[in-house]
Amino acid sequence: MKIIEVKDLCKIYKDDGTETSALQGINLNIDKGEFVAIMGPSGSGKSTLLHVLGFLDKHTNGTYLFNGKKFDDYTDEQVAHIRNKEMGFVFQMFNLLPRTSVFDNVKLPLFYSNIPAFEWDKLACEAIESVGMSHRMHHEPSQLSGGEKQRVAIARALVLNPSVIFADEPTGNLDSKSGQLIMKILQDLHEKHGNTIILITHETFTADHAGRIIKLHDGKIISDQKVKNRIRAEDFVK
Amino acid sequence: MNLNYSLKTAITGLKTNKSRSVLTILGIVIGIAAIILISSLGAGAQALIIGQLQGMGTKTITILPGRQPKSLMDATQIFSDSLVNKDLDALKKKTNVPHLAKIMPIVFGADSVSAGSESYRLTIFGASDSVAKIFDIYPDKGEFFTEEDVRSKADVVVIGSKVKKELFGSSEAIGRKIRIKGKSFRVIGILPERGQSSMQNFDESAIVPYTTAQQYIFGIKYFHRLIIEADADKNVSQTVRDIEITLRNSHDITDSEKDDFHAETSTDIVARLGIITNVLTMFLVSVAAISLIVGGIGIMNIMLVSVTERTREIGLRKALGATEENILLQFLLESIALTGTGGVFGIGLGAVLSFFVSFILGRVVSMNWQFAFPLSSAIIGLAVSALIGLVFGLYPARKAAKKSPIDALRYE
Numbered sequence: 001m002k003i004i005e006v007k008d009l010c011k012i013y014k015d016d017g018t019e020t021s022a023l024q025g026i027n028l029n030i031d032k033g034e035f036v037a038i039m040g041p042s043g044s045g046k047s048t049l050l051h052v053l054g055f056l057d058k059h060t061n062g063t064y065l066f067n068g069k070k071f072d073d074y075t076d077e078q079v080a081h082i083r084n085k086e087m088g089f090v091f092q093m094f095n096l097l098p099r100t101s102v103f104d105n106v107k108l109p110l111f112y113s114n115i116p117a118f119e120w121d122k123l124a125c126e127a128i129e130s131v132g133m134s135h136r137m138h139h140e141p142s143q144l145s146g147g148e149k150q151r152v153a154i155a156r157a158l159v160l161n162p163s164v165i166f167a168d169e170p171t172g173n174l175d176s177k178s179g180q181l182i183m184k185i186l187q188d189l190h191e192k193h194g195n196t197i198i199l200i201t202h203e204t205f206t207a208d209h210a211g212r213i214i215k216l217h218d219g220k221i222i223s224d225q226k227v228k229n230r231i232r233a234e235d236f237v238k
Numbered sequence: 239m240n241l242n243y244s245l246k247t248a249i250t251g252l253k254t255n256k257s258r259s260v261l262t263i264l265g266i267v268i269g270i271a272a273i274i275l276i277s278s279l280g281a282g283a284q285a286l287i288i289g290q291l292q293g294m295g296t297k298t299i300t301i302l303p304g305r306q307p308k309s310l311m312d313a314t315q316i317f318s319d320s321l322v323n324k325d326l327d328a329l330k331k332k333t334n335v336p337h338l339a340k341i342m343p344i345v346f347g348a349d350s351v352s353a354g355s356e357s358y359r360l361t362i363f364g365a366s367d368s369v370a371k372i373f374d375i376y377p378d379k380g381e382f383f384t385e386e387d388v389r390s391k392a393d394v395v396v397i398g399s400k401v402k403k404e405l406f407g408s409s410e411a412i413g414r415k416i417r418i419k420g421k422s423f424r425v426i427g428i429l430p431e432r433g434q435s436s437m438q439n440f441d442e443s444a445i446v447p448y449t450t451a452q453q454y455i456f457g458i459k460y461f462h463r464l465i466i467e468a469d470a471d472k473n474v475s476q477t478v479r480d481i482e483i484t485l486r487n488s489h490d491i492t493d494s495e496k497d498d499f500h501a502e503t504s505t506d507i508v509a510r511l512g513i514i515t516n517v518l519t520m521f522l523v524s525v526a527a528i529s530l531i532v533g534g535i536g537i538m539n540i541m542l543v544s545v546t547e548r549t550r551e552i553g554l555r556k557a558l559g560a561t562e563e564n565i566l567l568q569f570l571l572e573s574i575a576l577t578g579t580g581g582v583f584g585i586g587l588g589a590v591l592s593f594f595v596s597f598i599l600g601r602v603v604s605m606n607w608q609f610a611f612p613l614s615s616a617i618i619g620l621a622v623s624a625l626i627g628l629v630f631g632l633y634p635a636r637k638a639a640k641k642s643p644i645d646a647l648r649y650e
Contacts, residue, residue: 051644054557056557056643056644056647057642057643057644076561076562077561080556080559080560080561080562080564081559081561083556083557083558083559083643084558084559084560085559089557089558091647095550095554095557095647097551097554099254100250108554108555108558109558109559111243111247112555112558112559112560112561112564113559117242117243156558
């Protein structure tokens with residue numbers, strides 16, 4: 001079942017009168033439960049594509065169907081609700097709230113959900129446990145290492161068990177060991193819970209953890225292939 | 239969406255910038271405190287004035303010569319000689335004014351009195367034997383003149399405590415003679431010291447029978463005032479109507495527009511003075527309100543800074559599912575919490591200041607001043623400060639809510 005259907009998707013930025021084409025006619029389908037890596041050099045439009053797919057940005061032309069419904073047909077409130085319930089975001093820069101405990105950071109999406117408040121603590125604890133951060137529950141982000149921050153960010157992304165997790169270079173700011181742990185968590189999520197994962201990276205090694213690699217260049221898809229020799233992250237995590 | 243959680247978030251947001259929050263609300267604190275102080279002092283002044291007036295009694299009706307002044311310039315008939323003895327007799331008739339309990343004519347003027355070599359300028363009242371009951375003032379030494387003294391135009395006088403001190407020092411005054419307008423009066427009573435607690439300052443007056451005053455001191459046939467007391471509060475307005483009819487008959491007036499007298503009840507005076515003090519208080523409050531506007535602009539400024547500083551946070555919250563309303567509410571609650579806290583502290587500060595001022599007026603200046611803290615102004619103060627948060631927080635909050643998530647997340 002297709003969760004994402006994209007036809008002739010274009011994104012044009014207008015800045016001081018000059019137009020920049022970030023995406024030029026993308027055609028793409030992603031099924032529920034797929035693990036897709038989007039690759040490409042900087043400026044290829046991969047981040048823009050992720051933002052459009054993640055409802056963080058609006059496309060200029062073409063159609064984008066999420067769960068079979070056109071993006072343009074969703075109201076602002078529905079868009080916010082989908083971002084909350086159906087999508088989870090993991091950013092390269094972590095984007096945790098400063099001076100706010102790990103626990104409260106992970107609780108943040110629950111605040112905007114329609115889940116009753118008495119269940120928040122339990123859900124947050126479970127999410128933190130699933131990324132192995134229970135021992136840092138009441139620490140603030142400034143007391144954590146980069147890898148730990150990213151694990152907290154993943155816990156925040158999955159606290160509402162979204163159908164799609166968007167990860168924008170999640171290992172980009174991490175050392176290889178921490179990065180590998182992040183990839184293991186993502187792979188586990190995909191395998192055990194069946195979440196769809198869309199990952200952006202420019203490293204082939206990281207991309208090889210996915211089941212499918214889409215390569216972008218100058219806003220166009222230049223290749224879309226299944227990964228033959230998929231890397232098992234746990235083989236590299238001691 | 240959970241209001242409790244939103245409020246917690248807002249307060250956490252403010253706590254992170256403690257010193258900035260405190261400085262920001264200072265304008266609101268001062269503004270609200272000023273308004274509380276002014277309205278408290280206004281209420282105190284009003285209570286003081288009304289208290290003095292009610293010392294005269296709420297059943298008291300004063301008849302003044304001349305028609306009711308319609309404007310400040312309309313003073314033509316104020317010094318009129320229209321109230322005379324036959325009016326007094328007409329009003330005294332039970333058939334004319336059935337609810338009249340007491341009636342007392344008054345004449346007054348300033349003159350000097352002397353005793354031996356001492357001389358003193360004071361207010362001389364000519365009154366009847368009802369003066370003690372009507373003004374609620376009784377001599378602490380000696381006694382007032384009697385009905386018989388009034389009828390016989392007796393040359394007796396009751397003097398105020400200050401007059402006694404000036405003329406006789408600490409020696410005995412009862413039975414001594416004082417001279418007014420060349421005529422000798424026997425002192426029969428001394429009034430206790432009352433200070434400025436009543437409309438008239440009896441400490442510096444001498445009271446003689448009105449008949450004596452008319453004939454020997456002022457040389458007039460008319461009265462300056464007629465003081466009437468109704469038998470009950472509920473009959474005051476009926477009595478005023480009866481008095482008007484009686485006096486019009488007595489003066490052969492058919493058109494009420496041409497009245498050469500007018501009646502004032504203490505309720506009238508209280509109401510009129512109440513309006514004056516209210517207008518004055520409102521004026522001062524509106525001056526103080528300017529500081530609230532200045533404070534509100536400060537709030538808006540700081541909220542704008544806060545929105546800019548937290549652009550990434552706003553982007554993140556939106557990415558995690560916050561709607562525009564969520565963000566709007568978060569920032570609105572923050573500014574309302576800010577001004578509301580300012581309001582609470584302002585009310586506290588205002589209350590303390592007005593208590594302090596009341597204390598000084600009461601103890602140090604020894605006025606009969608009561609500390610008044612109008613609860614209504616505290617509630618209004620709180621409501622106004624919250625409203626300021628709402629009004630001046632709206633623009634920054636809308637700005638925050640409208641941010642596109644990706645632009646906000648990219649913000650450096």
